[in-house]
């Protein structure tokens with residue numbers, strides 16, 4: 001370890017500290033190491049040094065106070081190879097990332113306003129979700145495909161101005177690729193790829209992720225080609241049109257906006273906006289279905305606040321303290337992006353008194369915040385009281401950072417929060433969700449990957465008597 005580098009377990013030649021991790025799910029090991037070495041410690045993936053950042057204090061010092069030093073992205077990991085360093089999620093800290101991030105935030109904001117607002121798009125998609133659930137009344141159904149397609153369609157409407165039927169081949173292929181890659185990318189084979197350059201050319205399972213990415217790239221390429229044929233300059237229908245207009249505007253200044261970038265950017269946004277939201281919704285309905293007293297209390301609040309209204313609006317959340325607490329508690333236990341997206345130091349820097357050289361891999365362990373002792377009333381159980389004060393009002397503890405923090409924080413947070421609220425409230429208002437008698441004990445342990453997801457489950461659906 002370099003001088004004054006964060007401590008960590010014994011380093012072995014060639015393997016580094018990799019033997020301290022269970023490669024198919026290292027989360028429990030990372031917690032065990034935090035207990036031994038403190039909130040800032042180091043690991044070596046082969047010869048590559050990494051610093052694991054845990055707990056609110058260290059996370060804020062790194063990602064907010066010293067944001068500039070800690071906002072890079074490593075450029076030589078497997079995922080960067082898969083996406084050929086394009087897009088925004090994995091772009092290194094610098095002008096290309098900044099320009100693209102600003103552009104996406106502005107475009108998402110513009111599509112959030114006006115007549116065909118984001119709320120309308122979400123409610124539009126909810127009609128199909130409701131239809132799917134109505135067809136399942138009296139039977140037990142698996143909600144996986146439904147929630148993946150709903151989240152995917154909401155972002156597809158913003159990106160491509162279109163939605164897909166739930167059995168459409170395009171969307172089936174894309175979602176299959178996304179869900180596979182979400183598990184491959186933080187999985188054991190990729191960990192080996194990132195740690196040991198010698199294995200990179202072997203025909204190991206990580207090559208499937210590259211193929212999946214290429215498949216999606218080709219499909220999206222077709223959509224961009226179609227847009228180019230039909231678009232009218234200055235009258236953007238969606239994100240693709242806005243970006244193509246932007247390429248036109250910036251054609252002379254050596255800009256980083258290009259069609260190749262656009263395709264990777266679309267895949268980034270589509271993936272980042274689908275797998276995360278749908279896995280959080282799956283977690284929400286797993287808990288709501290298996291904890292009927294919580295479901296009923298949400299429904300009482302929803303009925304009271306929405307009495308006489310056709311549909312929920314995002315503004316209604318301010319009158320729904322309990323519902324808000326439940327959704328946030330779902331996000332806390334869902335821990336959907338457990339190790340965030342890996343960061344990297346942009347220059348030699350310091351963290352909690354330790355020295356960290358430029359180029360060090362930084363792993364923000366968001367898991368450590370979401371169950372940090374001292375930050376939560378009930379860190380290790382599902383309990384909406386974690387977000388309620390003595391008066392029963394909704395409060396958000398500072399350790400609630402499922403979207404991370406600082407300049408690289410999730411740029412889809414606003415959209416994701418709106419989706420989670422409107423979808424959960426609308427479905428709970430209309431239906432009662434029941435855990436099937438023959439389904440056995442619910443399994444709350446998540447399946448590990450770059451995103452965590454619940455194990456597949458089934459639920460029964462009944463129309464609500466009040467509807």
Ligand code: HEM
Nearest residue numbers: 089272273276277337340341403404408409410411412416
């Ligand atoms: C429950 C849903 C979601 C969760 C929990 C989540 C969480 C995260 C996290 C932890 C990061 C990494 C931040 C960092 O590196 O510090 C991230 C980045 C990102 N997310 Fe989300 N996300 C969600 C939904 C969305 C949606 C709906 C979109 C699409 C609009 C989106 C787009 C992005 C993008 C583009 C980045 C990269 C930002 C950058 O590198 O500058 N996310 N998200």
